[in-house]
Amino acid sequence: MLIVIISSCGNNSLIYKIPDFRDQYFFDCVKIEKSVSPSSFYKGNDIAFYDDIDLDIFLEENKTLSFIIIRNDSILYERYFYDTLRHPTTPIFSISKSFVSSLLGIAIEEGYIKSLKDPITDYIPEIQGFKDVTLEMLLNMCSGLDCDGFMKVANIYFSTDLKKLINDYHIDRDPGKEYEYQNVNTLLLCMAIERATGTDISVFLGKEVWQKAGMSYDATWSVDSKQHNQVKGFCGINAAPIDLAKFGSIYLHDGYYNGNQIIPRQWVRESFCKYNKLKDKDGYYYSYSWRITNANAFVAVGFLGQYVYIDPAKSLVIVRTGESYDSFNWIDFIEKMARHL
Numbered sequence: 001m002l003i004v005i006i007s008s009c010g011n012n013s014l015i016y017k018i019p020d021f022r023d024q025y026f027f028d029c030v031k032i033e034k035s036v037s038p039s040s041f042y043k044g045n046d047i048a049f050y051d052d053i054d055l056d057i058f059l060e061e062n063k064t065l066s067f068i069i070i071r072n073d074s075i076l077y078e079r080y081f082y083d084t085l086r087h088p089t090t091p092i093f094s095i096s097k098s099f100v101s102s103l104l105g106i107a108i109e110e111g112y113i114k115s116l117k118d119p120i121t122d123y124i125p126e127i128q129g130f131k132d133v134t135l136e137m138l139l140n141m142c143s144g145l146d147c148d149g150f151m152k153v154a155n156i157y158f159s160t161d162l163k164k165l166i167n168d169y170h171i172d173r174d175p176g177k178e179y180e181y182q183n184v185n186t187l188l189l190c191m192a193i194e195r196a197t198g199t200d201i202s203v204f205l206g207k208e209v210w211q212k213a214g215m216s217y218d219a220t221w222s223v224d225s226k227q228h229n230q231v232k233g234f235c236g237i238n239a240a241p242i243d244l245a246k247f248g249s250i251y252l253h254d255g256y257y258n259g260n261q262i263i264p265r266q267w268v269r270e271s272f273c274k275y276n277k278l279k280d281k282d283g284y285y286y287s288y289s290w291r292i293t294n295a296n297a298f299v300a301v302g303f304l305g306q307y308v309y310i311d312p313a314k315s316l317v318i319v320r321t322g323e324s325y326d327s328f329n330w331i332d333f334i335e336k337m338a339r340h341l
Contacts, residue, residue, distance in 0.1 A: 039214025190233030
């Protein structure tokens, strides 16, 4: 594991490790229990090759841990590499943000939160400096909160007191005007959902999504510390890949899955709109914590190459977990594959 050491004046130093798949064991976490009635996919015709590429060989050579293709609710391809089994949880990093987005939509539908237009200070009044920042701005990464580079990224990821860390942020540009990817935005949304519902967000996720969708395996959500127990809402969910496929299937079916309207239909449709015209650094539209491709597919993206890809036109859900430290474009690869399915 790589270690980054940042020395300060005197004899003190701060030591940070690079995020990796062992972080689910490094951090304290809370458990999200599997469904008492797990759902399942149908079994379709297996795919072994794509464009003369042996998928098994290609994916293993490119450090893939799992790769799942679902079409019309049937499994066309499901493989696990490097001794990974179907059930072990894996850190999904920023795909967690898409889960938080779904919980925000549910909280609004159930009346806990009035509107996306609400200022964040309606729910976290102690941060009055953010009174011009709305929930919608936080969701779409255009809050205007400052971004001071590596130190703040490292601090929020490894912090043992996330609520205290919020005091280190301030507004440095007009809210709502400019896209700037910031983990603190999703952290604030998590805290707002918890304040509004009066429930730990991990419990809310378990009740509203894990149980209703029939998730097959326990998940965990990393927290800052046992003392403060604030979930790392921006990155900390650890889940089984097959359950990520079920999450994608919820969105594929307008929020309806396993006999339940889990996520409000309107929320799903708004999530997949380009109405805000904001794009991320790679040129993808960013809406409600999802990327929208030029082919009108929708992707939840996590650090190191974690993806949940949804193509409604082809009734496709594709999940990829694994490592990806190089410049290989997994979204482009998945999108080209989707065209041939």
